[in-house]
Amino acid sequence: MADRTKGTFFSSMPDYFTDSMVIEASNNLGRMMQMAAVKGLDPQSMSIRYDTFTVIAIPVDSEANLLILCEPGCNTSLMSTTANMLGPEIKKALEQASESDTKVSTSTPAKEEAEHNLFTQKTSQALISIKQALFDTVGPIADIVYNECVDRWTANHPPNVSRIFELVGCISTEIDNPELFAEFKEKISALL
Structure with a gap:
């Protein structure tokens, strides 16, 4: 989850994806969604496929996007639909994380090590x-x-x-x- 002002929340991204890379990807995809909205479109998600991974962005609110990083051949429609179904829970988690104003990790040390x-x-x-x-x-x-x-x-x-x-x-x-x-x-x- 990337918030333009607060940074990343619930990130289990690989180490080589820094917070600044996540925010930059979120901002770029966010701008693309804003341009679509100007044209009268209301995208529910947007994805960019790279050689080694695919990034899916789903707007959570005006300042935050959910970013999903997955294999290049993933089913982006299924991933987007599943994430959109979890929208209310994601918004609630973002609000709670914003209230505490600290980065939140849902991973245990053993899980983080495995990831x-x-x-x-x-x-x-x-x-x-x-x-x-x-x-x-x-x-x-x-x-x-x-x-x-x-x-x-x-x-x-x-x-x-x-x-x-x-x-x-x-x-x-x-x-x-x-x-x-x-x-x-x-x-x-x-x-x-």
């Missing part, structure tokens, strides 16, 4: 490379295989590039064709 490990730049880049190599190898089914294996991989331990072999092992059980797995493994050889 930090999940989103270290090296781990994030490795996951992006694996997903792309998998898609290049097996096509559209890659999303299903990737998501199932990442869920299993992160079930008991936070993801970390040092455990990438475990993820590749899971993927190997999902690719039945040895030639396809060899092709996939060659594409990610720099990670291994």
Whole structure:
């Protein structure tokens, strides 16, 4: 959540997304929504898709936007609809955070540590490379295989590039064709 005057609230963004980056993204998307309003449009959300992530902005009030950072191929309509359904709760949380005039964290130290490990730049880049190599190898089914294996991989331990072999092992059980797995493994050889 980004408020133009108070900063960020409830942020569990990766460390490399600083508060100033979040505020800048919020302000830019906010201006785009204001321009749409001038033209008589009333956008409920707006998204920008980058190579490594997608940012979805949802106006909460005149001074605050909810920013959602997700995978580049996410279903932005579903994310926006879900966030809009939570609108009243989000506004209430923002009001409570503004009243206390301090940054609020909903994460426990263990959860923050897990999120930090999940989103270290090296781990994030490795996951992006694996997903792309998998898609290049097996096509559209890659999303299903990737998501199932990442869920299993992160079930008991936070993801970390040092455990990438475990993820590749899971993927190997999902690719039945040895030639396809060899092709996939060659594409990610720099990670291994």
